[in-house]
Amino acid sequence: EAGVVQSPRYKIIEKKQPVAFWCNPISGHNTLYWYLQNLGQGPELLIRYENEEAVDDSQLPKDRFSAERLKGVDSTLKIQPAELGDSAVYLCASSPGAMNTEAFFGQGTRLTVV
Amino acid sequence: DQQVKQNSPSLSVQEGRISILNCDYTNSMFDYFLWYKKYPAEGPTFLISISSIKDKNEDGRFTVFLNKSAKHLSLHIVPSQPGDSAVYFCAASATGTASKLTFGTGTRLQVTL
Numbered sequence: 370e371a372g373v374v375q376s377p378r379y380k381i382i383e384k385k386q387p388v389a390f391w392c393n394p395i396s397g398h399n400t401l402y403w404y405l406q407n408l409g410q411g412p413e414l415l416i417r418y419e420n421e422e423a424v425d426d427s428q429l430p431k432d433r434f435s436a437e438r439l440k441g442v443d444s445t446l447k448i449q450p451a452e453l454g455d456s457a458v459y460l461c462a463s464s465p466g467a468m469n470t471e472a473f474f475g476q477g478t479r480l481t482v483v
Numbered sequence: 484d485q486q487v488k489q490n491s492p493s494l495s496v497q498e499g500r501i502s503i504l505n506c507d508y509t510n511s512m513f514d515y516f517l518w519y520k521k522y523p524a525e526g527p528t529f530l531i532s533i534s535s536i537k538d539k540n541e542d543g544r545f546t547v548f549l550n551k552s553a554k555h556l557s558l559h560i561v562p563s564q565p566g567d568s569a570v571y572f573c574a575a576s577a578t579g580t581a582s583k584l585t586f587g588t589g590t591r592l593q594v595t596l
Contacts, residue, residue: 373526375526400581400582409588409589410588410589411487411572411574411586411587411588411589412527412572412584412586413586414583414584417582417583425582425583460526460527462526462581464580464581464582466580466581466582467580468579468580469515469532469534469579469580470580470581471517471529471532471581472529472581472584473529474519474526474527474528475526476524476525476526477525477526479524
């Protein structure tokens with residue numbers, strides 16, 4: 370069974386430019402998450418989807434970040450415009466949503482803003 | 484406000500010995516706890532979990548202990564192997580599911596020969 374797939378793996382952009390990340394969750398997982406991981410820190414939740422609905426986006430900086438999950442499968446996370454402080458690893462995860470089950474993470478996209 | 488704390492940034496253990504990684508939490512609503520392992524340039528990989536109705540869960544070389552009164556959990560790895568060298572994250576949820584995980588800052592485990 371394929372895991373959570375993210376692309377690109379690495380991205381370097383200049384500040385003020387837009388950037389987008391893509392995620393394909395594990396087949397059948399209704400719940401999809403985007404996490405942000407800064408260096409030396411644990412992942413922090415940005416947004417959680419149940420199917421196509423964003424049910425928790427309280428930590429998403431909505432002035433520059435946006436996300437969508439069309440058709441309740443793949444998802445994209447966009448930053449426009451990017452700032453130097455956005456340099457981090459962006460992790461996508463999915464889970465079946467049932468009790469006592471875990472979230473499965475993709476390999477992440479390492480963003481460097483210069 | 485760090486609700487999940489891993490106070491040891493690093494730990495070095497000899498191969499074959501026991502590794503004990505600790506995690507403390509402050510939110511009494513947390514009822515589901517997970518440990519993830521992370522290698523460089525990879526995403527976190529699930530290792531083991533425990534529900535608040537239990538105080539111990541075991542899976543092969545890995546055992547997680549939960550002390551609810553102390554708001555403390557620990558991960559024991561016995562025996563430790565060089566391949567266990569990674570960063571270990573403790574995570575907690577207040578929903579009984581993985582729907583909103585709060586992670587600690589991680590502990591880097593180095594298993595030496």
